[in-house]
Amino acid sequence: MAAKQLVSMRGITKSFGTETVNDRIDFDLQAGEIHALLGENGAGKSTLMNILSGVYRQDAGEIKLHGQPVTIQSPKDAIGCGVGMIHQHFKLVENLTAAENIILGYKKGLMLNRKKINQEIAEFSMSYGLSIQPQDCIYQMSVGEKQRVEILKALYRGADILILDEPTAVLTPQETKELFTILKKMAAEGCGVIIITHKMQEVMEIADRITVLRKGKKVGTREIGQVNEQVLAEMMMGQMVIRERIKNINPVGETVLTVQNLTVRGDKGVDAVKDVSFTVNQGEILGIAGISGSGQKELAEAIAGLRRAEAGSIKIAQEETKGKTAREMIDLGISFVPEDRLGMGLIGTMDMADNLILKDYRKPPISRGIFIDKQKAKERASAVIEQFDVKIADNNGAIKSLSGGNLQKILLGREILEEPKILIAAYPVRGLDIGTTEAVYNLLLEQRDRGCAVIFISEDLDEIMELSDRIMVMEGGRTTGIVKPEETSVEEIGRMMLSGRVS
């Protein structure tokens, strides 16, 4: 079968700072196929596609489109070459109509004949079987409709290479089904479709070929007939070598956290955590496994008092915490190390001392009446630098220029110095080098040995197996099981992460 080659990327390399996010990646797309780009978060999928669509430029490597070598300098160049990308966050003007969005920046000329354009867009959309109302404003539309407008926008500009970044993340199951029908139809008409995803079932359902990336490198490209979910999971997550688990020799203490039938709403207005129940005891680490975006963040924020529970209860010791503020939760002994260090956990423009007192600035010895004892805060900064081995050039400088590892040490240092009863660490080693990763693990283990109840959220199964005393698996906001690492395997957890309960 000699299908037309639409895209040929060879040796694409891209670095941000010292981190290589795409390392000599080859990628092909043929006319008429749906090609899934699969990989964990941070595997480099979006970067690769952003290069193809002109958002970034590669440091090295060549791109051919329709057989011609091209230099793509901007998204405008890309669309001119027939590449249309539908981003996860739609790039539509909410106050304009669908038709206006579709022609925006494309139609030349001074005057708009709205009636004619609406007519034209309506006909155009019907020819692809995409039903939209051209005269409706974007803000009135459902997410699925907005996505259809985005697709039409790309098609209208003559795109025959369509890239969709996690297109189903925001869709209901029905909308997903409709989208897949549309994509199949477009492929049948000779377009090439690339979908970026980490959802295995969808890949199996829709893709013709699959390319798997892991940690910036290409693992391989497979025809759909050659693989099953198991094989793909292994390609995605790598060789599953289980290191010796660090045994917890201390007896597990009383239950300090009881979560019952908890439902929490996410930022998109839909329930992100659904009917979740579990407990955590003193002196144990509960690992929470799952593909990121399965409700872990919302769960952690709900326990930290940053997000309201829609239903269910969270008890600390035996105390119900409903209606408690984040400050009251801190006072009850909850410590939360958020995944977004500079976004939530730290203040990049402030110095280390100011960052270290964020949680207890209102308590002595940091507070003295209405004043803050900056000297005490500075002493603490020196102590944290010493104790946690923070590399910092200027103790009084803004911390935003520090490396991720040093930021994490400051953040963890602050939280640990509070001697919390419950420590929630969300993706604590994301983006850290091996040395710092080990240091962070040791800190978590020390906390466990101190009798703290630790909740450890991660998407790295090896990590979870290594550290946890029990593992809770989440998928789509629900718990798919709570297992002990010695009684399970990475493969089994992988299956629980991807779908349904273990029977």
Added chain:
Amino acid sequence: MNGRFKIEKREIQNKYALTGIRLVGIFLALIAGGIFLASTGHGPILVYKAMLKGAFGSSYGINETIVKTIPLLLAALGISVAFRMKLWNIGAEGQICVGGIAASAVALKFGHLPSYVLLPSMLLAGFLGGAIWGLLPAIPKALWKTNETITTLMMNYIGILWVDYLVFGPWKDPKGFNFPITPEFSPAAFLPTFGRSRVHTGIIIALVLAALLYVIINKTLWGYEIRVAGENSEAAKYAGMNVKRNIILAMGISGGIAGIAGMTELAGITHRLQSGFSPGYGYSAIIIAWLSRLNPIAAIGVSFLFGGMLVGGYAVQTSGLPAATAVMMQGLILFFVLGAEFFTQHQITWIKKNHAEKPVVRKEVEIHG
């Protein structure tokens, strides 16, 4: 053309470099202003010299400059409290007006009281009047996230028109030959002056407040909270701070301090409420707050320079230039300093076009839209 400009991100942390970039901005503003002056037939150097001489060249000039510094500094201090929390309170002008109205009400109604009771009462009334004008936009901001830039701006017009209503209407001086003024306050309501100059004790109030605010912002629990909330509101919520309460508090204090500017201006200079008693101090103060990087101590110096610019503007009127020259210069300075700000975060380099298909290998940080 074979090449393109590339805008790259950079980070300048060096304080001297930052100050240098701003000074270059001010210098460019003077040049731009000079071009304008030259095009209207005035020698720029002569005009600038005349402005300098008018503002700082005599004891009278310096006294007048200090007189202008007082309301500018107070309003800028108020604004910087709100700006610290990234609350864009541009309503100082209205807050000055309402602070003035409240202080006038006290002065007109209780003029028989002795000075040591009357003046503190007027000060408090001025603060409360300004605070109310700050709180009215703050409450919907805290509760429903209304845009405070718009609401504080609109409150300016309401405040200014309230002054007009009162001085044209119910509070008009019956012996004032129909001028839009109230009767003169009793002498007990006058702020004492230094010697025979017009410089009044409002300068002490302003300097004390500047020092006080510096301590509050940098040394107290509440100052820490508003700094955290301003730099990273997510972190503030994460730390359990009550962001809503702090929005209301910061805007109340911000408006209140601007209100004090209204009180000192009336009790120190005009000795009565009159239409247009604040010729835009509240707007100039926005520029001052910004140029002083919200630092209350720096605001003292910047206010003094801006006061000088106003006085210098009056001084050059004799050579046929409108006093608005000073206002134009303020605008130019803000424009160029804000423009220069861009270069503290970015640098522009010229990249030669590479005709080969292989793109050049280089490290670059893309600017996202």
